[in-house]
Amino acid sequence: MLSKLKIITKKILAKLKNKRVEERDSLTEEVFKKRYQKFLELTTANSMALEVMAELEDISRGNVPPSIDYLRSKCTTLTVNVYRMIKALEALSGRENTELEEIFSSITERLESILSAEKSKTRGVLVMDLAEISEEHFLSTGNKMANLGVIKSKLGYLIPEGFVITTEAFCYFLDYNKLDEEIKRRLTLAGNLDDMELVFKTSASLVNLITKAKFPKDLEFEIIKAIEKLERSYGGELSFAVRSSAVGEDTSQNSFAGLFKTILNVPKDEMLQAIKEVFASKYEPPAIIYRVQRGFRDEELLMSVGCMVMIPAVISGVTFTKDPKDYESSHLEIQAVRGTAENLVQGMVDGEVYILDRESGTLVTEITKDGLLNFEVLQKLWKMSLEIERLFGLPQDIEWCLDAEGKLYILQARPLVFSTKYQRESVEFTAGEEDLKLIAEGGVTVNTGVATGIAHIVKSDLDMLSFPKGGILIAPYALPKWSALLRRASALICERGQAVSHLAIVARELGIPSIFGLEGICHKIPSGAWITVDAIARKVYLGKLSKTEIIQSEQRIYSKISSVNLILHQLLSLIIPLNLTDPESPKFRPKFCTTLHDIVRYCHEKAVEELLHLGDLLQEKDRFAQKMLGEGAPWWIVVDLGGAFQKDQGRFKKKEIKLDIIKSIPLRALWEGLTFVPWEGPPVDLKGLASVIYTSTMRPELDPSMPDHSRAKNYILASKNFCHLGMKLGFHFSVVEANLSEHIIENYIYFYFSGGGADIQRRLLRLEFLRELLERYNFHVMIRMDSLFAHIEKKKREDLIPYLKILGYLLMHLRQLDMIMANPGLVSFFREKFDRELSQIYLAGR
DSSP: OHHHHHHHHHHHHHHHHHHHHHHHHHOOHHHHHHHHHHHHHHHHHHHHHHHHHHHHHHHHHSSSOOOHHHHHHHHHHHHHHHHHHHHHHHHHHTOOOHHHHHHHHHHHHHHHHHHOOOOOOOOOOSEEEGGGOOGGGHHHHHHHHHHHHHHHHHHOOBOOOEEEEOHHHHHHHHHHTTOHHHHHHHHHHTTTSOOHHHHHHHHHHHHHHHHTSOOOHHHHHHHHHHHHHHHHHHTSOOEEEEEEOOTTTTSSSOOOTTTSOEEEEEEGGGHHHHHHHHHHGGGSHHHHHHHHHTTOOGGGOOOOEEEEEOOOEEEEEEEESSOTTOTTOOEEEEEEEESOSHHHHTTSSOOEEEEEETTTOOBSSOOOTTOSSOHHHHHHHHHHHHHHHHHHTSOEEEEEEEETTOOEEEEEEEEOOOOOOOSSSSOOOOTTTSOOEEEEEOSEEEEOOEEEEEEEEOOSHHHHHTOOTTOEEEESSOOGGGGGGTTTOSEEEESSOOTTSHHHHHHHHTTOOEEEOOTTHHHHSOTTOEEEEETTTTEEEESOOSOTTSSBOOOOOOOTTSHHHHHHHHHHHHHSOOOOOOTTSTTOSGGGOOSHHHHHHHHHHHHHHHHHHHHHHHHHTTSSEEEEEOTTSOEEEEEEEESSBOGGGTTTOSSEEOGGGBOOHHHHHHHHHHTTSOOOOSOOOHHHHHHHHHHHHHOGGGOTTSOOGGGGOOEEEEESSEEEEEEEETTEEEEEEEEOOSOGGGOEEEEEEEEOSSOHHHHHHHHHHHHHHHHHTTOEEEEETTEEEEEEESOOHHHHHHHHHHHHHHHHHSTTGGGGTTOHHHHHHHHHHHHHHHHHHHHHHO
């Protein structure tokens, strides 16, 4: 039996040997170059995939959510590049990998199902009478109209008569005109809204698309029928207020204040166009940006439109049932203007202010002789406002109007947004510590906080396009459209406007320090100057705060449980986790890939193996591969992919390569870093050494006396612009890959570091130590289990050289650093040493 087994084994080995000989003999330089080209395609796709994964991880840790369109765009980029890696690996190896392709397809299908919002196809009611609406209808009518229906039915207060175009009608309108996919496509192209010019262009194209679309005949008939019913009731032609009422608008978390359109005094024959304009206002720049900030998917923010008979208002205004700067406030604030309240909430005019005691209704401020509101009206507003607050269980922001007959109508009610609260009353500047000059004070605090930034005066849409990230937004009027910039602004100042304006509401929601009513500020501050805004004391200083952490407002951008944030984490669970960490493990196989990161890791590792296999075959033919010996460094197997060394060296006639004939740009940079500071041997910490010895006895694979074929895998693949280096020193395995061409788009550096002889805790501490170093030099870093991945890309060739020198240094000096990670004194010593020497290397490389 044993002899038969030996015979079979010999036959198998003979076949393998024959196959290797056939492979070697058939391998020409031309074939090798074609295979190498596929390897380069794979590594380029690998770099792009890692870049997307790093971006998604950065976003998940940040306070600014992405748009669903941005996530869809990034997932598309990622899956395309992962698929390119799979196909390049197949071409490189000459074998199809059906199993890996099936796993990839399964993951991409799950990603698509997460990204695709299922919208109800049920037609439902298209038009509803406003008087029949209750809280049960908010998904069809939006919160704004549903709130009015509740106030009418439960409190009996007057609201304008009218009807609502439901969210079902909105979906029907889009579906009828086949707009869904086109809207999604254009939003996806807009990316993550960092390019304001692109946002404006996308917005304009979407608004144009919707306003030029046609109503389905049955929906048009329902709207006209509702209008004619009201005209019969009133006995003549009417004009209407056409107001947005989106799902999610006017809630305790998201007001969308002033971001969707309201059109007043609309005659019957212009109603259809006005409704389309309100539909389209969902895609105005401020609305798009706010939706993304608050974590809404476009698909879930459905629009309905309230069409209400226009009340001929004599006086209009807004009531805050509490002071928005103080949740514990005992006061109620009323602001009033003549005519409609449009200019008041738009921040164009200031209203008369009345402060009442919440408990008694008595006036805290006096009524002027020419005051708009008398005591009787104030008492009625006080009573009605507090009843509305009790009805909804939250302090309220209420819009109302008074007609010529003295009838009081409620036009809108939504939860009141409060200012950021701070412990201290103002910033305490130490005399002489800050070089600040007071240039303005006064106005009204809209939202508390302190911020430093570059002043940017905004008076037009053109000014918006150049607004800098972290800038101080300064404007003559508190217009709602400026809210599009609050995503980038650190503070807000307006010459006109009050706390009741729509812009003020959004500023409080986002936690932006804000002062309104600061007359002449646009003429006192030069655009581009550094200024400091103290919105608590209502003061503005010329100069930059050195201690911005004093009372820096934390912007309340979005809820961590918002739908987009939940989607992001679902996507990341299929993208980021890495399970395939050890190439020597029997589980390093396609069937154990459960994420896109696994597939990327598998393809990259197997591609390197394939190229090394080809290099081994060439070495047998004395073609390309040979050994290189560096002073103080181990032996390296080198595969010259073309142009890596001086021509006069000959085509590998010698057994060794000297360092002075390296022509490969990335390899030379790596080698200069590797030899910049000689290695002084392992850091000494007896406890750490004992830990390594103990760990080695518990992990047979780390036993230095055991055969370890991977020890021989110190290899370099190099050409003039490309280098791939794999390095096994002791218990540590590292990979550096770089492409430094004349084309910025092709340039990248990829770094992988894994292993160690110490226990897992010390290895992880070393990785955090390494992460800190690399992030200081702007590498994107990811840590998975006891492995670290870092990369940097799309920079000029000469700008990347210092980074390769840094990695060369780290390759040599990170060895056995895990031994001292439990010793704070030694950690501090090596941190200072690395900082000093890396700084020298970086500066020398520039």
